[in-house]
Amino acid sequence: MNRSLKKDSLNVYNIIFQGVAGSAPAGAAVATLTGSAAFALGSLPLSAVIAFIIVLINAVIINRISKHVAGAGGYYAYAREGLGGFAGILTGWMYIMYQVMSLAFIALSVAVFLPSLIETVFKFYLPSYLWFILLIIIISFGYFVSFSGVKNSVRYAMVMATIEVIVISILSILIITIKPSINTASVFTPVYAKGGFTGVMLGVLFMYTAFSGFGTATPLGEEAQNAKKVIGLGVVISVIVLGLFFILASYSFTVGWGPSNMLSYSQERVPGVILSENYLGLAGAIVVTVLFVNSLFTDSVVFTNSLSRVVFSMSRDNVLPGILSNVHSERRTPHVAAGFMAIIGFIISVIAVITLGGFKAFLYMGIGATLSALIVHMIANASLPGIINKMKQRINIFMDIVLPAISIGILGFVFYGSFISIDKIVIIASITFGVWLLLGIIYSLIFGSRRTHTALE
Secondary structure: OOOOOOOOOEOHHHHHHHHHHHOOHHHHHHHHOHHHHHHHHHHHHHHHHHHHHHHHHHHHHHHHHHOOEOOOOOHHHHHHHHHOHHHHHHHHHHHHHHHHHHHHHHHHHHHHHHHHHHHHHHOOOOOOOHHHHHHHHHHHHHHHHHHOOHHHHHHHHHHHHHHHHHHHHHHHHHHHHHOHHHOOHHHHOHHHOOOOHHHHHHHHHHHHHHHHHHHHHHHHOOOEOOHHHHHHHHHHHHHHHHHHHHHHHHHHHHHHHOHHHHHHHHHOOOHHHHHHHHHHHHHHHHHHHHHHHHHHHHHHHHHHHHHHHHHHHHHHOOOOOHHHHOOOOOOOOOHHHHHHHHHHHHHHHHHHHHHHOHHHHHHHHHHHHHHHHHHHHHHHHHOHHHHHHHOOOOOOHHHHHHHHHHHHHHHHHHHHHOOOOOOHHHHHHHHHHHHHHHHHHHHHHHHOOOOOOOOEO
């Protein structure tokens, strides 16, 4: 049985745009930042800046870790090597929640927003059951492109992400230059946010969801050329690209809509398309619509890639069922793990829509994905000193201890922000997260002592 992936398939540019595409730049800018805007309101750009700083610190830490640990396990391998079996399995367990809910979030972004988008642009009303068909289409698309081979899927993501970033950046620049009078620095203060700085930080919680795809490159270490150099470098560059992009997009869309009117922005399904039509006419709206849909389809490929490889790695380490580490004989992709996770993502999406409704299901998935992502990143950051010590290298007090401590503290504050809201969906998602975490602790205690494949050299 083949239990290894295709080595030396990817270069640093592939890695960079795996991370960029994983954040669905066009999809986030056009529509899904409404989750962040619901709390930050006219202070949305401030939430973008804070989220960028947090994510950049994480990227720097990942860069240091990946110089020593690079493989298909990603964050799971980081925590396992730096903190031991229990922490590694718990991180992998929480990573599965993060990625599955992200995959559902992506699918729901299409299923919930696309009908509204078509109605907005073309004034054509679609049947109410279309969401179900769209869920099947987007999750299946992610699976089959991922199945086709890592080089094919990452190249596809690379091309599409480049187009998205360029076009939405041009749109953003046009918005703030066509009407210069709309520009204001006040959107970089908490003055507009719901509850002041609390609203800003809840906005960061959702903004972090937009950024969170930056780490999807970490499980590609087994397939990358010179992995211990290019994984970390690719992650840092992708975060810089995303940070500048999201700050520009959130600023232009906020001032273009009107900082005092952002409550109505957050209540629209596709505010970016409305802005595009207002500033560029129907042709602009159609272009942005196509980009939005394509962005989310691309994102489904990226998350299927990353999730399947971590599950594959955990299975190969005998902490998940062995069948999940099967690799296709020709494509050399972990097709069983990808298919199993795709099915789970579809099932939880359907259940969430039926019980919560489309938009609330979308918010629920976004919050759940972010909470689990925060825990994953906190544990991974804490693993850095252990990895350096294990490699018998000298610990840099600032880079290896102070910086991870700062990052964990900031992430903890953002994490805490989710529990001070009385919003029903936030509470439901938090309860789901708590239950999954408890199960993960029990599971990790049972399997934490199992011998695993090492990613350290």
